[in-house]
Amino acid sequence: MANLQVRIWRGAETGEFQDYEVPRLESQTVLDVVTYVQRRLDPSLAYRFACRVGVCGSCAMSVNGVSRWTCRTHVSKVATNDRLEIAPLRNLPVIRDLVTDMTEFFDKWTKARGRFTGNKTRKDAFAQVNPASKQRKAVDAAIECIGCGVCYSSCEVVTWKPDYLGPAALSRAWTLVNDVRDVAQKERLAAVAGDAGCHACHTHLNCTERCPKGISPTAGIAGLKRAVLTATLKGEL
Amino acid sequence: MNARSQVLLWGAQRVSAMVLALCVVVHLITIIVAVRNGLSAAEILGRTRGSFAWGGFYALFVAAVAVHAPIGVRNICAEFGWRGRGIDTLMFVLALSLAMWGFRAVWAVVS
Numbered sequence: 001m002a003n004l005q006v007r008i009w010r011g012a013e014t015g016e017f018q019d020y021e022v023p024r025l026e027s028q029t030v031l032d033v034v035t036y037v038q039r040r041l042d043p044s045l046a047y048r049f050a051c052r053v054g055v056c057g058s059c060a061m062s063v064n065g066v067s068r069w070t071c072r073t074h075v076s077k078v079a080t081n082d083r084l085e086i087a088p089l090r091n092l093p094v095i096r097d098l099v100t101d102m103t104e105f106f107d108k109w110t111k112a113r114g115r116f117t118g119n120k121t122r123k124d125a126f127a128q129v130n131p132a133s134k135q136r137k138a139v140d141a142a143i144e145c146i147g148c149g150v151c152y153s154s155c156e157v158v159t160w161k162p163d164y165l166g167p168a169a170l171s172r173a174w175t176l177v178n179d180v181r182d183v184a185q186k187e188r189l190a191a192v193a194g195d196a197g198c199h200a201c202h203t204h205l206n207c208t209e210r211c212p213k214g215i216s217p218t219a220g221i222a223g224l225k226r227a228v229l230t231a232t233l234k235g236e237l
Numbered sequence: 238m239n240a241r242s243q244v245l246l247w248g249a250q251r252v253s254a255m256v257l258a259l260c261v262v263v264h265l266i267t268i269i270v271a272v273r274n275g276l277s278a279a280e281i282l283g284r285t286r287g288s289f290a291w292g293g294f295y296a297l298f299v300a301a302v303a304v305h306a307p308i309g310v311r312n313i314c315a316e317f318g319w320r321g322r323g324i325d326t327l328m329f330v331l332a333l334s335l336a337m338w339g340f341r342a343v344w345a346v347v348s
Contacts, residue, residue, distance in 0.1 A: 160316035194240035195315060199247040225247065232244045 001025070002082050004075065006033055008045065009087040012094045017085065018042075024082065030063050030070035034086060034098065047098040054212065057146030060153070061098050062087040067153040069212040089153035105149050108165045113191045114172040117184035127181045135178040142171045142220050144213045151207035151217055163196045167207035167217030170198050174220030177227055189224075189231050198224035238325060246308050253305035260298040285346040292347035299339030307332040 001024040007017040020037050031049055038045040049059040054072040061070050063078050064085050075084065092100035109115075120127065129136050151167040152158055158166050173192050176182050192198050201221045208216040231237045271280065285291045307328040314324050 157316075190240065194243035195238075195320075197240070199243060200312075228244055229248045232241055232248070237241050237244065 004033060004079060005083045006037065007083075007085045008034070008037060008098070009094075010045070010097055012096055015094075015097075017087075024075070028075045030061070030068070030073045030075060030078065030084065030086065031059050033075060033084060034061075034070065045098070046096040055146065057148035060089055060148040060150050062089060062153065067150040067210055069148055069150065072212065089149055091153050091155065091158045092149065100149070102149060105152055105166070105168070106147070108169040109147075109172055111191060112165050112169040112173040112197070113184060113188040114169055114176065116176060116179065116182055118181050119183045120181070129180060133180075135180060138178040138220075138223065139175045142175050142215050142217070145171060145215055146213060148212065150210050150212060154206040154210040156204055156206060157200050157202055161196065161200055164200045165192065165197055167201075167221065170201075170224060171215060171217035171220040174224050177224065186231070186236055189228050190237055192224050193228045193232070193237060198228060201225070238322075246311075249304050250308040253301040253308075256297065256301040257305055260294070260301060263294065264298070282346060286348070288347065292343060295343040295346075296340065299336060299343055303332050303336035303339060306335060 004022045004024050006020045006022050008020060009015060010018045020041050022033050022036050022041075025032070031052065034045070034047050035049075038047065047059075047061070049071060050056040052059075052071045054069055057069070059070045060067060062068075063070065063073060064080065064083075066078075067089055068078070070086075078084070086098065088094045088098050088100045092102065092105060095101050145168060147168065149168065151171075155164075155167055157164050170192055173188055176188060177185060182188075198221045201218065203218055203222070205218050208218045211217065228237065271284070274280075285295075310331065311324060311328045314320070314328075
């Protein structure tokens, strides 16, 4: 097998791509390639990973211009002519090389009230949620988010409107809007309403196309738009 | 502008889009039918003058445009970083201008 010609971003907001040559292996992932560069060629390369099996959501990068989870992206799927260009995620400040600052990304989850708010104590009985109910199914469709930031990085609206909450935070809010145990619904709908919230989404579907977990934040955001408008017309907002 | 107003603007744009979809279809069909025997001012005015139906239809069309277009332009402006009271006022003026010129045109072909 021919060697891979790999270009990796070095630096922070300003910097440049550096070229590396990495042996091509069978069943090689993009994360394997980055790890090879860091361990064998250039130990100063900064990148993030933890689980290597698509659970932790920490290894997302831009590969040949497309945001992906690198641990479960095979080189064979993305390399064109044995070439790879690996860069940090878009729409986030770069700390160094392939490491982005995720602070703003997760702060927006808090702003969207992405935290469960219950009113039961441990003395109460377990809540009964019918798995076949419409709301529980809506939760199921979006609950497997691993917080990798691929959707946020792929979203054009985030690029244009840096204060936009983004697909991940809004999708999380949608799972809680459908959680029958949650008691902060009005506050949550108010938090996701308006120009910096769900109503900014243009339905480009980049997030839906790129989500490695097959979630459709677009569908959740559409649900939020309807829920917020209904609450507004009822005078609840 | 508060979030409630932003949500209502989004709702207004949605509803006006539905009206526009219908109006554009009717308008296109009218064009196709109208030009079959050539197009003249007399022929257009013959159809529209004194017609409550055409007057009402085009008035609805104008109203939907006047609501829909400025909200969309406001969204585009926001994505270029132009936001705030100044832009909102400008968009209100745009809405009034579209409505004024539109209704004037409708009046001209109906009266």
